[in-house]
Amino acid sequence: MTIPAPSAGTNFIRTLIDQDLASGKHQAIITRFPPEPNGYLHIGHAKSLCLNFGLALHYGGCCHLRFDDTNPVKEEQEYIDAIKADVRWLGFDWGTHEYYASDYFEKLYGFAERLIEKGLAYVCDLSADQIREYRGTLTEPGRESPYRNRTVAENLDLLRRMRAGEFADGSRVLRARIDMTSPNLNLRDPVLYRILHATHHRTGDAWCLYPMYDFAHGQSDSIEGITHSICTLEFEAHRPLYDWLCDALAIYHPQQIEFARLNLTYTVMSKRRLLELVNEGRVAGWDDPRMPTLSGMRRRGYPAAAIRTFCDRIGVGKSDSVIDMSVLEDCVREELDRTAPRAMGVLRPLKVVITNYPAGEAEQLTVPNHPKEPAFGTRMLPFGSELYIERDDFMENPPGKYFRLAPGREVRLRYAYIIRCDEVIKDPASGEIKELRCSYDPATGGGETPDGRKVKGIIHWVAAANAVPAEIRLYDRLFSVANPTADKASDYRGTLNPESLEILGEALLEPTLAAAAPGSCFQFERLGYFCVDAGTAPGRPRFNRTVTLRDSWAKMVGAES
Ligand code: ATP
Ligand code: MG
Secondary structure, three states: OEOOOOOOOOOHHHHHHHHHHHOOOOOOOEEEEOOOOOOOOEHHHHHHHHHHHHHHHHHOOEEEEEEOOOOOOOOOHHHHHHHHHHHHHOOOOOOOOEEEHHHHHHHHHHHHHHHHHOOOEEEEOOOHHHHHHHHOOOOOOOOOOOOOOOOHHHHHHHHHHHHOOOOOOOOOEEEEOOOOOOOOHHHOOOEEEEEOOOOEOOOEOOOOEEEOHHHHHHHHHHHOOOOEEEEEHHHHHHHHHHHHHHHHHOOOOOEEEEEOOEEEOOOOOOHHHHHHHHHOOOOOOOOOOOOOEHHHHHHHOOOHHHHHHHHHHHOOOOOOEEEOHHHHHHHHHHHHHHHOOEEOEEOOEEEEEEOOOOOOOEEEEEEEOOOOOHHHOEEEEEEEOEEEEEHHHEOOOOOOOOOOEOOOOEEEEOOOOEEEEEEEEEOOOOOOEEEEEEEEOHHHHHHOOOOOOOOOOEEOEEEOOOOEEEEEEEEOOOEOOOOOOOOOOOOHHHHEOOOOEEEEEEEEEOHHHHHOOOOOEEEEOOOEEEEEOOOOEOOEOEEEEEEOOOOHHHHHHHOOO
């Protein structure tokens, strides 16, 4: 597991681009982000986005958003819309440079005919299984297809009839004519086109012949004049084919550069698996706050800036590694610590009656919205004779070093008075603690202790009057093991964390939170960061816990701060 050092600001890709600009190979750089619209973007895509758009920003170039929509069976408009929203949310702007591989279908088809004319491609009638069998292995050379030496005229005729819809799916393919003995399997006459009678979400039924990834991708890069085509490491072995195709077609030749993809602990990142989790109802949708998708993280309250910081911090390298989820969570905490106003909320309320506080009276305390940033201002927090505290801030028989409330003990209510627990009221039948009777020391308001007495515990609270009832969703990691797909013998779904979502229906929040807008984030003092859910209802807001506070107990319980 790798804990990355802070980014040094440069990386091997920048070094390469610097050289290309210095040598005059390029005057300006053009990168691209090429998602296949077959799912929502995840945090791995964020790494690629930050890299490609980041380079364009750094060098004053531009970054294209290109939808790699060559598979009509798995692709949908919903995904295109979601991808665009996520890229924008992350803070990137592609301007007018929105492209679709499907817009190049005619051009790509022209390239296919050109290859045939040069004797560099042929129509092959072998089945998919036969092609696999003929391909050979890493240790054995492949065998040439019996259709490899068809004439140019015959190949052109067949390809045109394939396009015209004369043949069934799977009956024929177009293959590059390269080298069946190449040590690189990708060069053993790879398939360039397949027949697929399917309606495409953009081109409708205009085509029944669709280009394979390797053919569409590099040629789209070339058409757009991409200077540096940056992809993940598993495409390293495809680079010779990328280069071969550009050379064979004698078209503009971008440079493919590979970098290590992002892997994160306690989650899965393949879109196929994420789609399974959605379709099988194991999560509430692509934007479920437990998902590693950008829409899930947004709904959970992760700020876009925290994700950009994370991508910067993990850096760009050439060797595969797994980043610990806590690195991302730390970025979220750092960002929210700076930007989230503080508030008071009680997740599991226990009623407290202050017996010596004048009944029916109330006061408004002025409290800071941020402990370190005066610019956040102050707000009014009501205090009265009936309050709620957190259930686990009281113990009837506390162990040593428990500095919170217990019978006969004192505790500080944050921003308010010191109270002492005088009596515990229980349900006579169940024995459950129903209420605490406490007395307060009027001389200790506003954090004052005139007699200098030491009260170690400070707890959060909410006044009963005008408290806002809320639903709180506590999220934990989606999987209970660091690498859910490590065990190839068993299904990754077996490692889903059954406790990844806990819903608390009785939380009470301070009155100012009644009108908090969806998406806004707060630190609930002592508890963590919480974000108003997109599906919140007026009158009874729903908050998602974004992330817990680090070392919250150690910091807050030990001493007054
Ligand atoms: P999947 O295999 O899950 O379908 P993909 O890589 O095929 O993912 P694309 O939509 O093709 O998904 O990806 C768009 C871009 O994002 C590609 O350039 C790809 O290299 C990059 N990308 C995808 N996953 C990661 C990752 N985990 N880390 C870094 N970049 C990634
Ligand atoms: Mg892909």
